[in-house]
Amino acid sequence: MSRALAVPTGSPFARIVSLGSYRPSRVITNAEICETIDSTDAWIQERSGIVERRRAAPDETVADMGVAAGAKALAAAGLDPQSIDLVIAATATHPYQTPAAATEITDRLGATPAAALDISAACAGFCYGIAMASDAVRAGSATRVLVIAVEKLSDWVDKTDRGTAFLFADGAGAAVVEGSTTAGIGPVVWGSDGAQKDAITMSVSHIEHRDGLGEFPVLTMQGQAVFRWAIGDIAPVCRRAVQAAGLTLDDIDVFVPHQANMRITDALVRALKLPPTVRIARDIRTAGNTSAASVPLALDRMVELGEARSGDTALLVGFGAGLTYAAQVVTVP
Ligand code: UT7
Numbered sequence: 529m530s531r532a533l534a535v536p537t538g539s540p541f542a543r544i545v546s547l548g549s550y551r552p553s554r555v556i557t558n559a560e561i562c563e564t565i566d567s568t569d570a571w572i573q574e575r576s577g578i579v580e581r582r583r584a585a586p587d588e589t590v591a592d593m594g595v596a597a598g599a600k601a602l603a604a605a606g607l608d609p610q611s612i613d614l615v616i617a618a619t620a621t622h623p624y625q626t627p628a629a630a631t632e633i634t635d636r637l638g639a640t641p642a643a644a645l646d647i648s649a650a651c652a653g654f655c656y657g658i659a660m661a662s663d664a665v666r667a668g669s670a671t672r673v674l675v676i677a678v679e680k681l682s683d684w685v686d687k688t689d690r691g692t693a694f695l696f697a698d699g700a701g702a703a704v705v706e707g708s709t710t711a712g713i714g715p716v717v718w719g720s721d722g723a724q725k726d727a728i729t730m731s732v733s734h735i736e737h738r739d740g741l742g743e744f745p746v747l748t749m750q751g752q753a754v755f756r757w758a759i760g761d762i763a764p765v766c767r768r769a770v771q772a773a774g775l776t777l778d779d780i781d782v783f784v785p786h787q788a789n790m791r792i793t794d795a796l797v798r799a800l801k802l803p804p805t806v807r808i809a810r811d812i813r814t815a816g817n818t819s820a821a822s823v824p825l826a827l828d829r830m831v832e833l834g835e836a837r838s839g840d841t842a843l844l845v846g847f848g849a850g851l852t853y854a855a856q857v858v859t860v861p
Contacts, residue, residue: 536668542661542705543712544861546607548600549828550593550700551815552584561694564687572694577790581697581816583682590622594633594678597700597824601674602637605704605861609638612704614670616660617646618653618677618820620849621684633676643670650728651786651848652718653677653820654701655856658844659716661705672706677820686735686746695789696747697816701824703861712861714773717765718854727753728849754851758792762847762855763799769855770843780806781840782830782860786847787812787822796845807835819848827860836860 557580558569572578584593594617602609615637617630630644649656654677661673678700685696705713730745737744762785770777783806785793790812797808811826818825823844830836838860845855 538666538668539707540666541708541711542665543708543710544658544703544858545706546601546605546704546861547824547828547831548597548602548604548702549825550596550600551825552582552588552593552698554583554585555580556583556697558694565690565693567690567694575791576695577810577812578694578816579813581814582699584680584698588680590619590629590678590680591632591636593680593698593700594629594676595636597678597702598633598637598674598676601702601704607672607704612639612642612672612674614661614664614673615639615642615644616657616673616675618649618657618675619646619679620648620650620653620819621679621681622646623683629678630676639674649820649852649854650850651788651819651822652846652850652852652854654823655716655844655846655854656718656852658703658705658713658858659718659854659856662713665705665707672704674702674704676700676702677824679819679821681747681819684730684745684747686733688735689746691751692747692749695817697818699815699818699821699825701821701828703824712859714769714857716854716856717769717772720853721851724753724757724851726750727757727851755789755792757851758788758847759795759799762845762853763796765853765855766796766800766843766845769845769857773857775841775857777801778803779841780843780857782807782809782836782842784809784823784827784830784842784844786845787815787826788817788848820846831860
């Protein structure tokens, strides 16, 4: 007769204990963007809310930025990297299918032999990662997880494409998740709609790339279709996440939507009828759209500015290519 297998016992709850972020030093103004597309500073600001964005140096990698953000999150909690046993990197712009960016990040942070993997959920990646980290800690397959969301979109954007060149940017955000005696991460409401996979996708174009003129895969986006989906379908996802956490929108202190477009943020705030006391992330103004990295970058900036305080209840939502989406309520560390 076979004997029953032992199963791990996790923590009853999980919480985010610290955040960290990395913004590349190079600032790209709308004027610089307009050197390669037929546009204006006024149009970009009016249609997206973006005034400037950051771009990584040509030789700066996804792993470099991930290490920088991860190190800050570890330092913020005063943690030994060796206490991390799982590293999840959410990224759609690491240039290799294998090995995962997370393995290099883990090693460079001194967290080896932590388990390490990348997840590809585009702009929903950070919220997917937090959900998976929370579940791993509660199931007992990890005790402390480093979630890193990092994008170098500048390597994948056609700088002459009017629909994407002004929008996408580079950066990294990170969070440490561990067990807790109180609930700090609410249930995730997540999903996908692969029937709309072509709305944001990669296709090969003949472009001027950092490696010269040639055929390179670049991001293409049906901007209006994605915009309509975001303003129509994402507010209900937010409401379901708040309800799943056993709260109402009146309990929310901070709203951190994926920084896709300022007009999408405004539309979500209107659709949710958020009380005026709720503080809203508007990091896109100076960070651009950094896909998976945008939620942790924006939340960390709000903490830095005192707009989000430790113990606040924050509603996070990510949405993008796939199409994918994920929302959850968390306690600000
Ligand atoms: O992060 C992942 C998810 N992504 C998103 O959520 C992005 C969603 N989409 C968007 O944010 C918006 O669709 C964009 C910001 C990308 C574009 O804004 P839009 O208001 O949807 O612009 P549009 O494509 O509808 O174009 C409106 C007008 C057109 O001119 P006409 O036909 O009205 O004369 C375009 O030709 O603006 C023109 N246009 C531009 N003008 C100046 C399009 N791109 C540009 C440009 N500069 N870069």
